[in-house]
Every structure is written in structure tokens, then in C-alpha cells.
Amino acid sequence: MANDYCTPLDITQIEHNFAELDPAMxxxxxxxxxxxxxYCYDAPCTHACPTHIDVPGFIxxxxxxxxxxxxxVIFDANPIGASCARVCxxxxxxxGSCVEKTLxxxxxxIGRLQRYATDFVMANGKQLFEKGTPNGRSVGVVGSGPAGLSCATYLARLGYDVTVYERKEKAGGLDTYGMAEYKMPQxxxxxxxxxxxRLGVEFxxxxxxxxxxxxxGLRAAHDAVFLAVGLGATNxxxxxxxxxxxxxxxxHFIxxxxxxxxxxxxxxxxxxxxGAGNTAIDAVTQAKRLGADRVILIYRRTEKDAPAYDYEMELARKDGVEFMWQTSPVEILGSERVTGLRVADAAGLVTEIECDQVIKAIGQQxxxxxxxxxxxxxxxxKGRVVINENMQSSDPKIFAGGDCANGGAEAVDASQMGKHAAMGIHEALTGEKVEFAGAILRDPPKAPVDPNPH
Ligand SMILES: Cc1cc2nc3c(=O)[nH]c(=O)nc-3n(C[C@H](O)[C@H](O)[C@H](O)COP(=O)(O)OP(=O)(O)OC[C@H]3O[C@@H](n4cnc5c(N)ncnc54)[C@H](O)[C@@H]3O)c2cc1C
Ligand code: SF4
Structure with a gap:
């Protein structure tokens, strides 16, 4: 697309608009x-975290x-704990499950405390974990998003020779290329x-x-392969x-x-x-913060049906985004360039909206x-790779996890699947079971919850 559109805002204003929303502690x-x-006895926060970080332990x-x-404690259970502190x-x-919320x-x-701790070690360049003693086996990881990085980390800690193959110029998957800058800088x-x-993983x-x-070639070069390829192009x-x-x-816009x-x-x-999922909501907010005069989110169902989180919706609303519910696009107007959008409401009434850009955010293939x-x-x-509880695919040498296996969830879910895949690969190659922090949530012994133990 020719780029003769341009933001009317000055760079200082845009930098301000895209600065991290939550200040550091x-x-x-x-x-x-x-x-x-x-320090709750049964720590509902730890239960609610998909990687089961020992939240009261780190606090x-x-x-x-x-x-x-x-x-x-954080990185032991979640190798992308610094990202998750910002984007979860x-x-x-x-x-949402913290006892103090109810009381x-x-x-x-928790998110800001997690960021405080992870930023501290990253700023000091501290390496918290070491590569394990080489065990002579190698694993190829396809994709360097949350699932790939997590699996690579745990395998390196076990002494595997790990190579991550990434088609993009930079590592990190959607954590690097998809998160709104005001949530997390690249x-x-x-x-x-x-x-x-630094754990010795080759990228x-x-x-x-x-x-x-x-x-x-990939399959022949490694003892096992982990597929963490995420999702495809926008529908x-x-x-x-x-x-x-x-x-x-x-x-592409983001x-x-x-x-x-x-x-x-x-x-x-x-x-x-x-669209009205989290990608759509990120796109409207970012378009507004970049300086578009008018930004309209168009969704075919009601506001109640919109999959975006309420707090994200609230941010868009505060930024002045307009919403058209129960409205479907029928035709994009223009000869070479977009000049408008024809839409139909729930009753079938067709109207036209003048616009010079249309952003598609209706899910990924x-x-x-x-x-x-x-x-x-x-x-x-549904197009997802089929895996068993060890993240193993129909080919016993190939494992998979993250969005490509769960159909698209959150970064933290992909990280947990990467952890389980490392455990599954280790068991398949050595016959030994290993368990990483937060892999399995053990129910505490039954006892009354005491919200104020001290
Ligand atoms: C716009 C957007 C915003 C989001 N915001 C949030 C958020 O705020 N919070 C949150 O928790 N989650 C968010 N998510 C979801 C989150 O990004 C994903 O759940 C997570 O990144 C999935 O991790 P993954 O490792 O499975 O895949 P990805 O992060 O998609 O990584 C897959 C990687 O595989 C690479 N790859 C693919 N095919 C090949 C190949 N053949 N060879 C080599 N490399 C290949 C890709 O280039 C990519 O780097 C968002 C998603 C989107 C789209
Ligand atoms: S007070 Fe909240 S953060 Fe602390 S252990 Fe209880 S649920 Fe977790």
C-alpha cells in the first residue's frame, strides 16, 4: 500500500501516547x-495463573x-515473566482472583510487582539459570514466540542442544511484533x-x-522438534x-x-x-493514539458479545473511539483507494461511512x-495441530504448543505449553520424568481458608 497517509501529531506527542500505561514501581x-x-494458604492467585507462579512466594x-x-521464582515458572507482567x-x-479484591x-x-522484580534482574543483566550439563541430544524449535522461548529455556536447562528457527528478523513472536507499545515496549x-x-540456545x-x-532436513537434524508457529494471516x-x-x-498495522x-x-x-476481539481493540486504540481524527470499531454482534476484555474496551472509549454494534461491512468503496465503507445494520438497513482506511481484525487463520x-x-x-497431554503430535518425534495448538489464547498459556512440551520431549527421549516449577498445580490439603493468617 502506498504510504502517503501521515499522522498529524508531532513525534513528542506520539511518544507520550505510546509510553507504558502502567508506571514502574x-x-x-x-x-x-x-x-x-x-500470603493466603491456598493462594488463589497461583491457581489462576496459567503458569502457576508461586505468587505469595515471590511477593x-x-x-x-x-x-x-x-x-x-517468577522466571522459574514462566521464562517470559517480564512480558507477562505487562501483557497478561x-x-x-x-x-481477578486475589482475596484482597473480594475483601x-x-x-x-501482582502484575506490577512481577514487573518490578523481573525488571530489576534484567536491568542488572543477572543470569538466573544456567545451561545444564550437555546430554548429547538436540531439539529444533520452530518459532521464537512465547511457546518456543519457554520450551527452549527448559530444554537448555536440562542440557539439550537447542536451535530456534525463526522466520522473522527478530525473536519473540507476537510479544515482539504484536503487543501494543503502551502495554509493552519491544x-x-x-x-x-x-x-x-545466554542459556546457549542458538537462534x-x-x-x-x-x-x-x-x-x-529439520527432522533429520534433531532428536525431537517442537512446533511453536503460532497462527497465520488475518482472515x-x-x-x-x-x-x-x-x-x-x-x-501488519500493529x-x-x-x-x-x-x-x-x-x-x-x-x-x-x-472486529471486536483484542486485536481489533488494540488497533483502534493505536490508530487514535497515532493521531487519526476519527476511529470507528464495527462489529456484527452486540457489545455484550464482543470478545475484547472490558478494560481494553474502556481504554478505547476513553481515547474517543466510536463503536457501531450489530453492524456488518458489506462493501469497501473506492476506485483505487478506500473512500468509504458500506455497512448494514441488524435490520438490514444499509448506510455508508466515509473513511480512508479500513483495518481488518477478524481473527487469524x-x-x-x-x-x-x-x-x-x-x-x-479447526486447523490446530493435534497433540496429547505431553504436547506430542501424531508423529512421536514432533511436539507442538502455543497458539498453533490451542487455537489462540494468551502469551502465558503458550509459555505453559512450552514448559509441558519440554517435559514431554525429555520423557520421550530419556524415559525420565521431570517437573518444572508450576507445571502441575497440586491442590492443597483441605482446610478452611484463612484470609488473615498473621
Ligand atoms: C495483536 C495481538 C495482540 C495480543 N495481545 C496480547 C496481550 O496483550 N496479552 C496476551 O497475553 N496475549 C496477547 N496476544 C496473544 C499472544 O500474542 C499469543 O497468544 C502468543 O504470542 C502465542 O505464542 P506462540 O509462541 O504460540 O506464537 P507466536 O507468538 O505467534 O510466535 C510464533 C512464531 O513462529 C514463527 N514462525 C511461524 N512459522 C514459521 C516457520 N515456518 N519457520 C520459522 N518460524 C516460523 C513466527 O514468525 C512467530 O515468530 C495478542 C495477539 C495478537 C495477535
Ligand atoms: S493476598 Fe492476593 S496476592 Fe497475596 S496470596 Fe492472597 S490472593 Fe495471592
Missing amino acids: SPAEAAVEASRCL KKIASGNVTGAAR PVEVLCE IKKPIE AVSLAEADQVK RLNCEIGRDVSFD RLNIPGEDLDGVIDAL ETIKTRDWRSVPLGRTVAVI KMASFFTDIAGVAADE
Whole structure:
């Protein structure tokens, strides 16, 4: 698409709009917040975290001044703990289940405390884990997103020789290319990938499996393969005008923003975003923060049906985004470039919206053909690779996890699947069972919950 759109805002204003929303905690703030934790006996926060980080355990370490120890607890259960501290939907996970939320409507700020601890060690360049004694076996990991990085970390700690193949120029998957900059700057995700490199993991960037390296070659080069390829391109709208100049897919739009080369981002003055998932909500908010005059989110169902989280919706609303519910796009108008969008409401009434950009955010395609035609493993009817509880595919040498196996969830879910895949691979190759922190949540012995044990 020709890029003669341009933001009307000056760079300082945009930098301000994309600065991290949640400020970092000072040591004094962290100490006060940590001291509020009740160290609950059954820690519902740990249950709610998909990687089952020992939340009261790390908070106690912050309270006692052992910030490095706190970070160790976090990264031990989640190798992308610094990213998750920023991008996890904590409102519906750990903080959403915090006892303090029920008692005084003010949950412990677990996400910000996690960020405080992980930032501390990353800023000091501390390496918390070492590569294990080499065991003579090698694993190829396809994709360097949360699932790939997590699996690579645990395997390296067990002494495997791990190579990560990544088709993009930078490691990190959607943590690097998809997260809104005001949630997490790209530098955080890159620093986390660096931590994995320092464990001795080799990264082959700009290397696409199936194009630069054949799948058979990959399979032959390693004792096991972990597929962590995520999802594919954005779904098509399948309406007339979809290929006009000015129609862009949300992932491409967000990826351009991640370069922080603000003037290179194709931005209309009036932007229509189709969809109401978290990607759509990120796209509308970012278009507004870049300086579009008018941004409209268009969704075919009601507001209640919108899959985006409420707090994300609230942010978009505060930024002045408009919403059109129960409205479907019918045709994108224009001869070469977008000039408008024809939409129909629930009653079938057709109207036209003047706009010069349409952003598609109606979900990503699955990578079914990669699994069946290139990797030769089974995929289900939804296009997800089929795996068992050890993350093993229909080919016993090939494992898979993350979005490509669960159909698309959160970064933290992908990280947990990467951990389970490392355990599954180790068991398949050695016959030994190993268990990493937070792999299995053990129910505490039955006892009354005491929310105030001290
Ligand atoms: C716009 C957007 C915003 C999101 N925001 C959030 C959020 O705020 N919080 C949250 O928790 N989650 C969020 N998510 C979801 C989260 O990003 C994913 O769940 C997570 O990244 C999945 O991790 P993954 O490792 O499975 O896949 P990915 O992160 O997609 O990584 C897959 C990697 O595989 C590489 N790859 C693919 N095919 C090949 C090949 N053939 N050869 C080599 N490399 C290959 C890709 O280039 C990519 O780097 C968001 C998703 C999107 C799309
Ligand atoms: S007070 Fe909240 S953060 Fe602390 S252990 Fe209990 S549930 Fe977890």
C-alpha cells in the first residue's frame, strides 16, 4: 500500500501516547504493596495463573528485600515473566482472583510487582539459570514466540542442544511484533529472548522452515522438534473492495507501529476497524493514539458479545473511539483507494461511512496446511495441530504448543505449553520424568481458608 497517509501529531506527542500505561514501581512502593499480601494458604492467585507462579512466594521475597530471589521464582515458572507482567490480562487472572479484591475491592498489584522484580534482574543483566550439563541430544524449535522461548529455556536447562528457527528478523513472536507499545515496549521482549540466548540456545533468524530449511532436513537434524508457529494471516472479509489501497490487516498495522518509526505507519484520517476481539481493540486504540481524527470499531454482534476484555474496551472509549454494534461491512468503496465503507445494520438497513482506511481484525487463520502438508502431522477440523497431554503430535518425534495448538489464547498459556512440551520431549527421549516449577498445580490439603493468617 502506498504510504502517503501521515499522522498529524508531532513525534513528542506520539511518544507520550505510546509510553507504558502502567508506571514502574519504586522500591518503596513495591515494599508497601508487597506488605499488603496476606500470603493466603491456598493462594488463589497461583491457581489462576496459567503458569502457576508461586505468587505469595515471590511477593514475600520482595517484602524481605530479596528482589533477585523474587525474579527467580517468577522466571522459574514462566521464562517470559517480564512480558507477562505487562501483557497478561491480570484483571481476569491472578489479580481477578486475589482475596484482597473480594475483601476490600483492591487486589494486590501482582502484575506490577512481577514487573518490578523481573525488571530489576534484567536491568542488572543477572543470569538466573544456567545451561545444564550437555546430554548429547538436540531439539529444533520452530518459532521464537512465547511457546518456543519457554520450551527452549527448559530444554537448555536440562542440557539439550537447542536451535530456534525463526522466520522473522527478530525473536519473540507476537510479544515482539504484536503487543501494543503502551502495554509493552519491544525492548522487553527482545531482552527476554536474549536471556534464552545466554542459556546457549542458538537462534537462526530469517529462517523459515519449509522455505529456507526443509522440514525433512529439520527432522533429520534433531532428536525431537517442537512446533511453536503460532497462527497465520488475518482472515479475509470476502466483500467487494477488499484489495483497495487503504485496506490493511491489523497485524501488519500493529507490526509497523512496533518499529516506532511513527511516520512510516499507514494511517488514515478516518479509520474503520472491523472486529471486536483484542486485536481489533488494540488497533483502534493505536490508530487514535497515532493521531487519526476519527476511529470507528464495527462489529456484527452486540457489545455484550464482543470478545475484547472490558478494560481494553474502556481504554478505547476513553481515547474517543466510536463503536457501531450489530453492524456488518458489506462493501469497501473506492476506485483505487478506500473512500468509504458500506455497512448494514441488524435490520438490514444499509448506510455508508466515509473513511480512508479500513483495518481488518477478524481473527487469524490457522496453519493447517503447514501441519498436514509440510510437517506431516495431523490437524483437527479447526486447523490446530493435534497433540496429547505431553504436547506430542501424531508423529512421536514432533511436539507442538502455543497458539498453533490451542487455537489462540494468551502469551502465558503458550509459555505453559512450552514448559509441558519440554517435559514431554525429555520423557520421550530419556524415559525420565521431570517437573518444572508450576507445571502441575497440586491442590492443597483441605482446610478452611484463612484470609488473615498473621
Ligand atoms: C495483536 C495481538 C495482540 C495480543 N495481545 C496480547 C496481550 O496483550 N496479552 C496476551 O497475553 N496475549 C496477547 N496476544 C496473544 C499472544 O500474542 C499469543 O497468544 C502468543 O504470542 C502465542 O505464542 P506462540 O509462541 O504460540 O506464537 P507466536 O507468538 O505467534 O510466535 C510464533 C512464531 O513462529 C514463527 N514462525 C511461524 N512459522 C514459521 C516457520 N515456518 N519457520 C520459522 N518460524 C516460523 C513466527 O514468525 C512467530 O515468530 C495478542 C495477539 C495478537 C495477535
Ligand atoms: S493476598 Fe492476593 S496476592 Fe497475596 S496470596 Fe492472597 S490472593 Fe495471592
